[in-house]
Amino acid sequence: xxxxxxxxxxxxxxxxxxxxxxxxxxxxxxxxxxxxxxxxxxxxxxxxxxxxxxxxxxxxxxxxxxxxxxxxxxxxxxxxxxxxxxxxxxxxxxxxxxxxxxxxxxxxxxxxxxxxxxxxxxxxxxxxxxxxxxxxxxxxxx
Numbered sequence: 784x785x786x787x788x789x790x791x792x793x794x795x796x797x798x799x800x801x802x803x804x805x806x807x808x809x810x811x812x813x814x815x816x817x818x819x820x821x822x823x824x825x826x827x828x829x830x831x832x833x834x835x836x837x838x839x840x841x842x843x844x845x846x847x848x849x850x851x852x853x854x855x856x857x858x859x860x861x862x863x864x865x866x867x868x869x870x871x872x873x874x875x876x877x878x879x880x881x882x883x884x885x886x887x888x889x890x891x892x893x894x895x896x897x898x899x900x901x902x903x904x905x906x907x908x909x910x911x912x913x914x915x916x917x918x919x920x921x922x923x924x925x
């Protein structure tokens with residue numbers, strides 16, 4: 784039985800395929816879309832959740848833990864967009880609740896921080912803290 788394609792027809796098909804491959808290799812590459820620019824601080828401060836987080840951090844740094852807790856909870860309730868920001872809010876809430884001897888709440892905040900950001904972890908000095916370090920390490924156990 785003879786093939787439906789003659790030798791010259793097969794060579795013609797191969798030549799067309801080769802030219803198509805060459806043409807596609809020479810086609811200009813579509814430029815990659817640049818990543819979106821991160822929001823500026825001014826833009827972030829227009830968002831209620833992020834503004835509350837900044838206020839919570841400020842109060843925490845000033846030792847005003849009651850006001851810090853209010854603002855951090857407000858930030859979480861308002862829906863912080865970035866998982867790392869949610870983890871940071873939970874971390875500070877863990878510190879506040881641990882130092883006020885609400886240890887179950889402290890553990891829950893560390894667990895929530897890890898749920899918000901699976902890469903969350905305390906620094907070496909934070910994890911070595913005598914009050915919240917042991918609670919944090921307990922939340923790491925499987």
